[in-house]
Amino acid sequence: MASSRDRQRKLAREKLDRQLARRAAAARRRRQIQAGVGVAVVLALIVVGSAWALGAFDRDPKQQAAQDVCLWTPQDAAANTNLKDVGTPATSGPPTSGTRPMTINTNQGGPITAELDLAGAPCAAASIAHLASRSFYDNTTCHEITTEGALRCGDPSGTGLGGPTYSFYDENVPTVPEASPSASPAPGEPPAYPKGTIAMIGNPPGNNGSQFLVFFKDFNPAKPTYPVIGRVTGGLDVIEKIGALPTVDNGTGAKVKPKTDVLLQKLTVGEPSTAAAPAPTSPASGAPSASPSAG
Incomplete structure (x- = not known):
């Protein structure tokens, strides 16, 4: 045991x-x-x-995306019949330096020449070039002379609600010093949108499509919201003449519709240039006219 x-x-x-x-x-x-x-x-x-x-x-994620890829957000053409489907631009490889020439012909005179800023707004430039290649802008009306001092164009429907069947985010929105919230620029300080500036306008803001503004006078808001995409280089006198046209009610109670139709007959975009783009806030008031104003 x-x-x-x-x-x-x-x-x-x-x-x-x-x-x-x-x-x-x-x-x-x-x-x-x-x-x-x-x-x-x-x-x-x-x-x-x-x-x-x-x-x-x-680096801002949008700036990073702009260098590598442009994001085109689909829009519902069935829900908004003012949209026009002409496909979408390439999603990658937009030029990101230099400028791209743009020419606008109207029934009010011209041509109006401009430079698109490829460094500041590569996706907007790619979008406008794509739309221009599809004759999207041709024979459309510039339906508004804004109270801010700009001609609004780029909507085939002429309603302010139209555009392509895609949208894209803001690029190159100006900033103003917090110490100068006034609508008037400080002495020696350039306005956020000098005369001759070209900027996108989205509906709602930030939902950019095809509509753009061409400023015929300086505009300096307390909080800029329009992305700057380029500037007028010639024919600014034509824009100023259009800006002086009388306006009528556009159907919403706002007297912003040109009494005389402003027809954008053709918009073309040339090939990119490697030359550096001018500062977006450079005044274009001294830009020479490409041709005399039409009567």
Whole structure:
């Protein structure tokens, strides 16, 4: 009997030793895993800190997207019958430096020449070039002379609700110093939208399609909302003449519709130029006219 009890004690001791060994091994594994996780966290913090120091997080996601890809958001043509489907531009590879020439011919004279800013508004320039290549703008009316001092064009429906069957985000919206919230620019400070500026206008704001503004006088709002896409380089006198036309009620109670139809006969966009674009806020009031004003 004693011998049997000894064997039972021995077996129990061996079982306990095995359990203790397994527990010790598990503890060692936990310590190794914890040490590995700690090293990984430290390495991750080092990488993130280095990236932050080098400015990897300083760029606006929209600016990053503009360099690599333009995002065209589909619009429902069934819900808005004022939209016109002419496809969408390429999603990647828009030129992001230099300028692109644009020419506008109207029944009020011209031509009006302009430069699209490929660095500041590459996606807007790509969109306008695409629409122009599909004759989207041809024989459409510039349906509004805004109270802000701009001619509004680019809506085939002439309602202010039309455009292509896609939209895109804002680019290159001017900023104004917080210390100068007044609608009048500070002495020596250029306005947010100098005369001759070309800017997109979305409906609602930020939902850009085809409509654009050509300013015939300086405009300096407290909070700019229109993305600047270029500037007039010739024929500004034609825009000024159109801006002086009498206006009538557009059906909503606002006297902004030109009493005389302003027909955009043709809009063309040329090939990109590698020349650097001028500063978006450069006044264009001194730009020479490409031709005399039509009567």
